[in-house]
Amino acid sequence: MIPISFKNLSKSFTYGFLRCHKVLKSLSLEIREGEVFGFLGPNGAGKSTAINTALGFIKPDEGEVLLNGISSEDPSARKPLGYMPENPHFSEYLTAYELLEFSGLASGMDRGALRKKIDPLLIKMELLPFKHRAVRTFSKGMKQRIGLAMALISNPPILILDEPMSGLDPMGRRLVTDLILELKAEGKTVFFSTHILNDVEILCDRIAVLHKGELLYCGPTHDFISDAGNLEDAFLALIKNNQETSSP
Numbered sequence: 001m002i003p004i005s006f007k008n009l010s011k012s013f014t015y016g017f018l019r020c021h022k023v024l025k026s027l028s029l030e031i032r033e034g035e036v037f038g039f040l041g042p043n044g045a046g047k048s049t050a051i052n053t054a055l056g057f058i059k060p061d062e063g064e065v066l067l068n069g070i071s072s073e074d075p076s077a078r079k080p081l082g083y084m085p086e087n088p089h090f091s092e093y094l095t096a097y098e099l100l101e102f103s104g105l106a107s108g109m110d111r112g113a114l115r116k117k118i119d120p121l122l123i124k125m126e127l128l129p130f131k132h133r134a135v136r137t138f139s140k141g142m143k144q145r146i147g148l149a150m151a152l153i154s155n156p157p158i159l160i161l162d163e164p165m166s167g168l169d170p171m172g173r174r175l176v177t178d179l180i181l182e183l184k185a186e187g188k189t190v191f192f193s194t195h196i197l198n199d200v201e202i203l204c205d206r207i208a209v210l211h212k213g214e215l216l217y218c219g220p221t222h223d224f225i226s227d228a229g230n231l232e233d234a235f236l237a238l239i240k241n242n243q244e245t246s247s248p
């Protein structure tokens with residue numbers, strides 16, 4: 001079973017009177033079971049739009065996303081998913097504990113199992129001392145970590161993380177990379193988007209590069225790097241080359 005499969009996905013947004021912006025151009029991509037897959041691309045490439053379609057938040061113009069073979073428009077398809085949005089918005093008066101309790105109950109966990117999971121997860125995220133603090137007092141990095149904890153609370157087999165490294169300091173980034181490696185060791189499928197290239201090389205089995213809604217590369221991370229010697233140079237060369245060929 002393929003955990004996540006984007007099939008010929010196209011999406012346009014219209015602005016004002018008849019101004020149409022094609023954000024995804026027939027995107028096809030398969031994420032395999034147990035792999036860590038990096039979805040790379042500059043800001044505005046269309047990564048979040050693709051992810052939001054996989055979660056059923058956006059209806060595509062054409063194509064579909066299948067989750068374990070079921071269309072993402074079917075709410076039952078989302079059951080095996082844990083998701084962290086790009087900019088998590090919380091009900092800011094809730095505490096870390098209450099947010100995790102809410103997420104766990106919303107994903108169908110019973111209160112007994114939930115209670116046993118909250119403290120270990122807060123410890124892992126280095127948030128235990130802030131268990132009963134309202135999240136409005138949290139720093140950006142702490143909000144990011146509670147967002148991740150909310151995605152993980154029900155122990156889902158598939159994780160979709162939209163820019164999990166963004167806005168984090170080096171310690172925060174290390175915590176997230178270690179966590180993703182731990183999830184991989186547990187056999188989970190992790191699909192994450194990022195415009196930050198540090199750590200991608202050590203984390204990802206395969207990557208895709210999206211630029212202006214088009215897939216420029218999909219394959220093993222080490223094949224992508226090949227002659228360039230490092231991921232950043234290979235990425236910049238690919239984007240530059242595409243800009244040159246797509247300019248009038």
Ligand SMILES: Nc1ncnc2c1ncn2[C@@H]1O[C@H](COP(=O)(O)OP(=O)(O)O)[C@@H](O)[C@H]1O
Pocket residue numbers: 013014023041042043044045046047048049050
């Ligand atoms: N709801 C929306 N309405 C109109 N335009 C949108 C909407 N969501 C995204 N866009 C536009 O689509 C493009 C791709 O955005 P996005 O998917 O957020 O890119 P990325 O996540 O790669 O940075 C951007 O130009 C953005 O302005």
Ligand SMILES: [Mg+2]
Pocket residue numbers: 047048049086162163
């Ligand atoms: Mg985005």
